[in-house]
Amino acid sequence: MTERTTGHATRSEVARGITLVQVSGALDAASRHPVAAELDAAFETSPDAIVLDLCHVEFLGSAGIALLINARHRAARLGIPFAVAADGRSVLRPLQVSHVDEALPLHPTVDGAVAAVRLAAT
Template identity: 70%
Template sequence: MTQRTTHISTRVDVDGGIVLVGVSGSLDAASQRPVTAALDDVFDTGPGAIVLDLSEVDFLGSTGIALLVNTRHRAARLGIPFAVVADDHRVLRPLRMSQVDTALPLHPAVRAAVAAVRLAST
């Protein structure tokens, strides 16, 4: 049995106040807590915008989908532009199957997501 691991990183674009949160590995019930904690820390800083980069996620479970929806709602409530980077079928397929893909601001690359949140924050 292969154990999945998750790695979380954050990077701040000082020019625009955009926080990039990168996740790699699995985003499921086992890894949801550290990802949620990282996002809580980001929200606490009052960012200009948040980009959640899932381009290195190799598994997305239902708990991960719920985390994305909750993060989207939280950002909307606080007026913080939010975007998700997803370019792999292992992330896009579960989002499409659950019909959540239409509720999330999905982008195929970080550059496109950053451009979208910059535009939304002007």
């Protein structure tokens, strides 16, 4: 049996006005609360844009997918450019199977996501 690392999230400013929320480990029902708390804190600062880095996520469950959809909708309501960086099968495959990949601004790298939100914020 494969053991998953509990999800962990950190928040930082990656570029002037652009908040980066980095997630590692699992993003599922058991670990969504720390990620949701970091996203809430990011939105509360009214940044120019938010990038969610999922490149180090080992497992993405349905609660994690719901969290992504909610973050996307919240960003749209607030007029905050939002992008997701994800390059691993553990994240991309669940998003593809659920067709959520079509609703999220996905980028294979953090740099690509930052460039996209920077352009959208101008």
